[in-house]
Amino acid sequence: MRTVTVVGASLAGLHAARGLRSHGFDGRLVIVGEERHRPYDRPPLSKEFLTRPGDPDGDPAPLALTDPEDEAELDAEWLLGVRAEALDPAAGEVRLAGGRTVRTDGVVIATGAAPRTLRATALPGVHTLRTLDDAARLRAELRAGAARAVVIGAGFIGAEVASSCAALGLDVTVVEAAPLPLVPQLGTELAGVCAALHRTSGVTLLCGTQVATLRGTDRVTGVELADGRVLPADVVVVGIGVRPVTGWLEGSGLALEDGVLCDEGCVTALPNVVAVGDVARLARPGVGRTVRAEHWTSGMEQGGVAARNLLAGSTVEPFAALPYFWSDQYGARIQYAGRRDPGDTVRIDEGDPADPGAGLLAVYERDGSPTAVLGINRPRPFMRLRRELARAPQPAGR
Amino acid sequence: MIPVCRIEDLPEGESVRVEAGETGGPIAVFHSEGAFYAIDDTCSHQDASLSEGWLEGCYVECPLHAALFDLRSGMPTCLPARKPVRTHAVTVVDGMLYVHPAVHAVPAEPVHAVQEEAVA
Numbered sequence: 001m002r003t004v005t006v007v008g009a010s011l012a013g014l015h016a017a018r019g020l021r022s023h024g025f026d027g028r029l030v031i032v033g034e035e036r037h038r039p040y041d042r043p044p045l046s047k048e049f050l051t052r053p054g055d056p057d058g059d060p061a062p063l064a065l066t067d068p069e070d071e072a073e074l075d076a077e078w079l080l081g082v083r084a085e086a087l088d089p090a091a092g093e094v095r096l097a098g099g100r101t102v103r104t105d106g107v108v109i110a111t112g113a114a115p116r117t118l119r120a121t122a123l124p125g126v127h128t129l130r131t132l133d134d135a136a137r138l139r140a141e142l143r144a145g146a147a148r149a150v151v152i153g154a155g156f157i158g159a160e161v162a163s164s165c166a167a168l169g170l171d172v173t174v175v176e177a178a179p180l181p182l183v184p185q186l187g188t189e190l191a192g193v194c195a196a197l198h199r200t201s202g203v204t205l206l207c208g209t210q211v212a213t214l215r216g217t218d219r220v221t222g223v224e225l226a227d228g229r230v231l232p233a234d235v236v237v238v239g240i241g242v243r244p245v246t247g248w249l250e251g252s253g254l255a256l257e258d259g260v261l262c263d264e265g266c267v268t269a270l271p272n273v274v275a276v277g278d279v280a281r282l283a284r285p286g287v288g289r290t291v292r293a294e295h296w297t298s299g300m301e302q303g304g305v306a307a308r309n310l311l312a313g314s315t316v317e318p319f320a321a322l323p324y325f326w327s328d329q330y331g332a333r334i335q336y337a338g339r340r341d342p343g344d345t346v347r348i349d350e351g352d353p354a355d356p357g358a359g360l361l362a363v364y365e366r367d368g369s370p371t372a373v374l375g376i377n378r379p380r381p382f383m384r385l386r387r388e389l390a391r392a393p394q395p396a397g398r
Numbered sequence: 399m400i401p402v403c404r405i406e407d408l409p410e411g412e413s414v415r416v417e418a419g420e421t422g423g424p425i426a427v428f429h430s431e432g433a434f435y436a437i438d439d440t441c442s443h444q445d446a447s448l449s450e451g452w453l454e455g456c457y458v459e460c461p462l463h464a465a466l467f468d469l470r471s472g473m474p475t476c477l478p479a480r481k482p483v484r485t486h487a488v489t490v491v492d493g494m495l496y497v498h499p500a501v502h503a504v505p506a507e508p509v510h511a512v513q514e515e516a517v518a
Contacts, residue, residue, distance in 0.1 A: 015477075041478075044444065067480065297463070300478065326462060328445075333462075379450040379461035387452065 009033025015303025338372025
């Protein structure tokens with residue numbers, strides 16, 4: 001393999017590139033990024049990047065995932081600010097916007113995901129949050145006299161943005177369509193515990209509430225709900241999930257099903273094409289289902305596995321890491337690790353679910369065996385249980 | 399020089415966080431395999447407290463993203479951390495543990511608990 005092209009200058013793409021080099025690939029390495037930035041860390045964008053004092057546009061320097069030394073070691077050709085438009089495996093080509101083509105032997109797909117939007121999202125004052133540029137725009141508006149924020153969607157991004165807005169002194173309402181947010185991720189009992197964090201910071205959470213439309217002509221002025229109520233707003237943030245960026249792969253012959261279908265080692269049906277991060281849907285052999293994770297840790301860890309399998313020509317190492325994610329909101333650090341299923345029972349090990357901000361440690365169980373663990377402001381015992389879970393053989397069917 | 403605690407109050411495998419005053423951030427002090435170590439408490443990658451991390455030998459794993467730091471040098475041994483944390487000297491006087499906040503990132507010699515106890 002003389003040339004490998006990583007499409008996506010993201011956390012996952014960067015770690016795949018590093019993995020290629022650390023596994024001995026000394027050929028031409030091309031990294032294509034739609035954004036103009038070198039790879040940067042996204043988790044702070046909804047948190048301290050918004051709240052930190054200083055430059056109204058925010059300081060991107062602490063987010064950088066590479067320094068000049070890393071970049072020298074990577075020895076990559078960076079094609080930034082340019083979108084990949086097609087993959088032609090037969091010709092061995094990645095086609096870029098503007099007509100340029102990269103001739104390549106191997107491809108790492110790391111194009112991530114893009115926020116789902118509402119129809120009126122183009123209205124000034126309405127934001128989604130995924131990229132550094134998105135966050136800089138939102139940060140500037142939050143500092144330009146906005147007093148009322150409405151956040152649509154109470155998932156992790158929505159909750160973190162709401163928390164940041166509240167920390168900046170805005171009056172914040174969160175609108176969630178489901179009867180309770182985060183039930184698919186956390187189950188009803190602990191989703192309810194986390195939802196209570198909103199209220200502790202004076203944020204209003206409206207559940208089971210549909211948005212009818214956004215109000216405003218030159219700029220958003222409010223959110224009209226399905227029941228006719230209007231929530232006045234200077235800033236609206238839409239956090240209703242993401243869809244994997246696979247449009248450019250239509251016609252490539254790769255199987256696309258809410259993500260790029262891969263085997264358990266990130267390898268697609270073509271042995272010279274692998275996928276990593278939010279865009280990758282991995283097989284879980286013996287479980288009969290596929291999994292697409294949107295976790296920072298998965299993005300980072302899949303890179304090395306995918307690189308190794310790409311260079312080996314087939315999967316020699318499966319991606320088997322225990323799912324892990326965290327969220328910082330309202331002064332609470334929520335950490336989750338494991339694979340829970342609907343119906344798993346919850347055991348509270350530490351703390352009081354009625355006062356989650358004071359700390360909580362909960363273990364999900366099935367048939368008496370732990371399947372997952374959730375901690376709120378309990379980093380040490382959480383870490384112990386996370387490590388125990390990672391070592392334990394997973395019950396069949398997970 | 400900042401008093402930390404009596405050495406018997408920081409048993410093997412434990413860690414404690416101390417405030418370093420206005421000059422620097424908080425410091426994490428560890429007792430591992432018979433020695434005391436002190437490093438910056440805040441992970442060089444993102445906001446997480448290393449005193450809440452997983453201690454194994456002379457390494458601590460960050461509780462948020464599993465970056466591993468060498469307590470002797472402050473150097474990260476794996477991603478996602480790329481920058482070192484500062485190390486700080488530790489002394490034991492009359493059974494009392496003290497840290498001496500460093501200005502720069504300098505590798506510090508660990509203080510061996512047994513040896514220092516004998517001196518004290």
